[in-house]
Amino acid sequence: MSIGAYILSEYIPAKPLVGNLELCFTGEEHTQIDASAQLRCGEVLKFPFARTDSKPRSVVIKGSKVLVAADKETETKRVVELTLESSFGYQPGDTIGVVPSNNSEIVERLLHRLQLSEQADTTCHLKLSLNCAKKSAKLPAHIPSATSPREILTHCLSLNFVPQKQLLSALSGFTSNEQERGFLACLSSKQATEHYNSLILEKGLVFMEILDLCENCRPPLCFLAEHLPRLLPRPYSIANSPLETGGQVLRIIYSLLNHKPGVTTRMLEELVKQINTQQPANVVIYPRLNNAFRYTEQDLGSNQILIAVGTGLAPFLGFLAHKEKLISQQPQREKGHSWLYIGAKTPEAILKRDQLKAWHKSTVLERLRMCHSRGDSPGYVQEMMAEDSEDLVKFLIKHDTVIYVCADGAKISQSIANGLCLCLQKVLHLTEEEASRQLMELKAHGKYREDVWL
Ligand SMILES: Cc1cc2nc3c(=O)[nH]c(=O)nc-3n(C[C@H](O)[C@H](O)[C@H](O)COP(=O)(O)OP(=O)(O)OC[C@H]3O[C@@H](n4cnc5c(N)ncnc54)[C@H](O)[C@@H]3O)c2cc1C
CATH class of the missing domain: 2.40.30.10 (Translation factors)
Known part of the structure; x- marks a missing residue:
């Protein structure tokens, strides 16, 4: 890709981010390089949705x-x-x-770029610079007080994020190459919004890829530590x-x-x-904190419609294994019915197909519907739902039936929701608007639960 093609003749760069931190080396070798860097940051650093009864x-x-x-x-x-x-x-x-x-080769490459290879494992700490003008400037909570350049880049900072315009503008100040400076400054400008949208938002160029395009760009590590997001x-x-x-x-x-x-x-x-x-x-x-998307002993007596695409089957493998164990431990208990709709690219890509068939043969899974979107007789989950619409809606409106949807993509989740709306429309003779209102109600009453991954 030629970065020169993205430089406009006239543009006004965005206001650049400024650095407020300094990196100080102690000269000692830093020995503690392991996956626990963020664990050494103390109680101030929160882990998203972490349960309080168990630490990372x-x-x-x-x-x-x-x-x-x-x-x-x-x-x-x-x-x-x-x-x-x-x-x-x-x-x-x-x-x-x-x-x-972060991957060790990528980190090594970045250390080399920042001319920190020799100090990669030397103990260092961050501090506010003496001439720091920003009152709200503070040290990043996700970097331990005693660390090393390698540890910061490996365990603390995200290198694969969508760079904002102000960051691009600041990066333009860290390259000695005129074309790179023009590219970064221009990409940060309002005038080049079309380029920003096509390169960054549509093509998905992340921070490291931008640096790869600008091989003379060497932002100081203290600047990156302040402005790169936490590796979450x-x-x-x-x-x-x-x-x-x-x-x-x-x-x-x-x-x-x-x-x-x-x-x-x-x-x-x-x-x-x-x-x-x-x-x-x-x-x-x-x-992580749990929510209603789970199957516990109390659910043995109720019904589930499980709908998954691809790896989205993962939680349902747990649901069904749990149900099987509960049935064998408590054979006298009344048990509900479970239906599973699963779609994947190919028949071989349906996870644990033999196990699913075995559950279907036993009393664990009453209905098993599988489809694949590539090869001979392709099909989608929504099509199987449409074929079963009469039974599906009757089963769903029973008071103790819950529908669980798990898909590795927001678009797929939406298609499944639309598919269910069509079933509701057809069977209950509803308009499109009434069906989507009904779906909202199902969601509000916890009868439609979904896990959307990406
Ligand atoms: C509640 C919840 C449960 C989840 N459970 C699982 C699970 O059981 N199994 C599972 O594999 N994932 C699961 N995910 C998704 C998972 O958290 C990650 O988002 C995924 O594994 C990619 O993480 P990464 O760090 O490798 O990719 P990142 O570095 O975050 O990737 C950047 C981008 O690359 C794309 N990408 C990367 N990997 C994939 C992929 N495999 N498929 C599609 N796009 C991808 C995405 O667009 C992503 O935004 C779950 C997500 C949520 C919110």
Whole structure:
């Protein structure tokens, strides 16, 4: 890509962000480089949606299993199941936060760019600069008081975020190359909004990719520490029942975007390679606050319609495993009916198909509907719902039926909601408006619960 093509003849750069911090080195080697950097920041640093009864901690990844192999032709994502050590109570549908770290090669490259390779592991701390003019300037809470450049870039700062115009404008001041300066300054301007939209918002160029385009741009680390966002934990759904494992371990399932893996999933892929080697395969996790998207012992007597696409099946694997265990432990209890609608790119990409079929044969799953969107006789979940609309709506309006939707994409979630509206329209003879009002009511009364991931 030629950055010169994005420089307009006239533009006014956005007001640049200014730096208010300094980085001070002590000269000692920093030995504590592990995934716990954010854990050393003390109580002031909050972990999003963290439960108060258990702190984030490093746990061992005990095992991994590839559930689906990546396939370029059908754009099928690689899907992996991880077994993690667990020390907290949970129910199927609950989620954990996984604290990510940036890829070591990317960090090494950035250290080199910032001319910090030799001091990468030297102890340092941040402080407000003496001539700091901004009254509200403060030290970032997500960087420990004693740290190192490598630790800051690996564990504390996000490098894959959408850069704002003021940041681009500031970056233009950190390059000695005229074309790069013009590109960054112009991209930050109002006049180049079209370029900003196409490159940053549509093409999705993130901070590191912008730096890669401007190889002479060397922002000081103290500036990055102040203005780059915190590297935030990502949520993952627990995909098993505590009754299966005695609660000592838990399982999560992640999918990997083949052409551009995300920060956490890339880290998990690297850690998987370390299982059963000399290097420990540890990851920092914590339990997140639970909500109504869960299946507990109390739900055994009620009905569920489970609708999932792709890896969105993960929490429902936990729901159904839990139901199976509860049935075998309490055979005398009355049990409700569960239906599952699942869609994936190919039949092979439907997670744990054999297990689903076994549950369908037993009393765990009353109805199992599977479809795939690629290859022979393709279909979508909404189409299966439309085919079943009479039964589906009758089942849904029973007082103890709850519909759970889990999809790895907001668009898919919306299509499923639209599909349900069409079923309501057809069966209950409603107008489009009445059906969407009915859906809102279902949501408000907790009869329609959804988990949208991305
Ligand atoms: C409540 C909740 C539960 C979740 N449970 C799971 C779960 O059980 N399993 C699971 O795999 N994910 C789950 N997610 C999504 C997960 O939290 C991450 O967003 C996802 O794994 C990507 O994280 P990353 O750090 O690798 O990517 P990032 O670095 O955050 O990726 C940047 C961008 O790349 C794209 N991207 C990256 N990876 C993928 C992918 N695999 N598919 C599509 N787009 C992608 C997205 O557009 C994303 O915004 C859940 C999300 C929520 C909100």
